[in-house]
Amino acid sequence: FRPETGQEAQFLASLIEYSIAQGASDLHLLPRHDGSHVKIRVNGELLSRSEPIGSLELHKYLVNRIKVLCSMDITARCKPQEGSFSVPAQEFCCSVRVSLMPTVQGEKAVLRFMGNSKLLSLEQLGFDTETLARLRETADSGEGAIVFVGATGSGKSTSMYALLKKLASSNLSLVSVEDPVELYLPEISQTSVDERAGLDYPTCLRSVLRQDPDVIMLGEIRDEVSAKMAFQAALTGHLLMTTVHARDVREAFLRVFGLGVDAVSLSQSLKMVIAQRLVPKLCERCKVVDLQESNILDFECYKPVGCVICDYTGFSGQALVCESLVLTPDLRESLAISKGEMPSAERLEDSSAYIPYSRGIQSLLRQGVIEKAACL
Template identity: 35%
Template sequence: MQVEQKMEQMLAEAVSMQATDIHLMPKTNGYLMKMRTGGQLSKSDSFSIREGERLIAYLKFTASMDIGEKRKPQSGSFRQLINGLPLSLRISTLPAVPHKESLVIRILPQEHVPSLSELTLFPYTAKKLTSLLNHSNGLILLSGPTGSGKSTTLYSMIQHCAATLNKHVIMLEDPVEKQQDSFVQIQVNEKAGITYSSGLKAILRHDPDVIMVGEIRDEETARAAVKSALTGHLVLSTIHARDADGVIGRLIELGVSRHEITQTITGITAQRLVRILCPECGTSCKEGCTQKIRQAIICELLAGQALKEVAEGRTLSTYKRLKDELRKGVAYGFITYEEWSRWHFGEEAVSEK
């Protein structure tokens, strides 16, 4: 089988399984493919060393990555049509020993940006997130662990700004994940001189109402995002932190002062992606079920007076808000006790260290 056909077969299988990620993991005698479905990894297939290396090289080439560079991490993206469904595929590679690469594909369907009410477990969460978008300026940050749906939530909020609020939205990403016609999208290209900092400077001259920065990952990006918010624009971005309170500490680590935080931050969210029960079958979907077990977002939101107190260092909250959301999900029959335990005890273990 040709490598292109193998890739299409792999992606078709992932789509049928409603997978969000595909992992190609190097082993001593070959490569192992795993797929993440509903937040869980499951073994799917295995390849010889030659098949795995050819597949990785083809994916890197298609994503405009350097196929000869195996010693450094790389990232890229491309679009692919599978069974009539347009997909955006985000590719990430890491060097692994001995002299091999590990590759992960993030699968992002393009045909539909779900609304906040579709994403969130509770309707009031969508209303709170939507209310943040009514601000004309400030910085809104979404946090949570990898794979918690931050990017999807961010796109949904941006779509609301463009379609419902009729605002001019410009996005700066590395790489562009979902290509949409509702807003202007710019991809970071350091070789061409388009960094997060220079890109944001150019965006400010382009009369934006809302600016989206893919991720605040370093001091330069943090400073540029804060400066954009201070100039009277609404800025949305993601940041890696354990919870909403932890975002404040992360920004301080990146050189943002508490005064700038209190002047710019409009809201901070921390979200988790939880598996919810199928309304027809219960925990496990039966064969032929059209519902399928899916995931939803539970979210804690830090805004208003509570945000001000945390930003000024006067108080420090805990995981209580997220735990309350989980308990409520169990009480209403949306979440299993096992799913509650998975998050609850995991966070308890972290807090005890």
């Protein structure tokens, strides 16, 4: 990863190591007319500098070095390419997923850092007490599907890994199918999807079901075949955890129905849906009381300022806010006869099994963890 010679290669290694040290989830290398520009995404915010880090010639070298690390075709500059490599660190090995896209100025490279932190437990993730208790109870049942939803980078995979870590001590057969494997766990049989080699989600899932699994983690449901097979597995005595891209619990039903899963199968297999968001946490060192908002809300809340500890952003880290729904017998019955329609907002709000986003946001606001603007 870091060669002994070659200033450009060493510069790329330093840039990647700096991004990891800052807790960045993504590193962007963008070619522009005035040179190569860099952006990093920290705490969900894309940070950039106005000055280029070097010339377009340097940018070409950096991209070629990335291609070498990923074993990509160096000569292919006019087509998208994807790959991955690993960065060794003191306490962990960070996996880097790379996407290259040709632009009019050259190839843009986006590096996503995965597994660049220690594996957290369920208790450390920040779930509210009630959601955490329901998640444990659902997982301990040993069958059915738990679906995590949210935008890219909302912590869905982190939550599933934490749940796998909890189940790993229960003498169970745990397997995962991911694209790619983001964090390596010694207690779990992990398979990384490789569509170029014919190892896609449906193929992996068919084989996994013959491996005597108790718990199946499916990185993402993307197609109709995988969706039907996954929820069928949840009906036959397996615990399934997976993700879909949706903004909230209601939209998750619409997404699964759109993948071809019928209402009856879903009502019988689905146990719990958790929608996640990550919001910036106020820096404990420099946050101050927001007098205007405190007077309006009638309780003490805070706003960001900025200091050397938080790099003058006013924020340090991210807090988890979630919405959750446990499928009760009444909800299962109404879902089975819904003909593929998502539950109404009124029906969810009337259910004691539903916890809205607003409850968690209000709790974090009262604790002084987030600012009022994060509630919008």
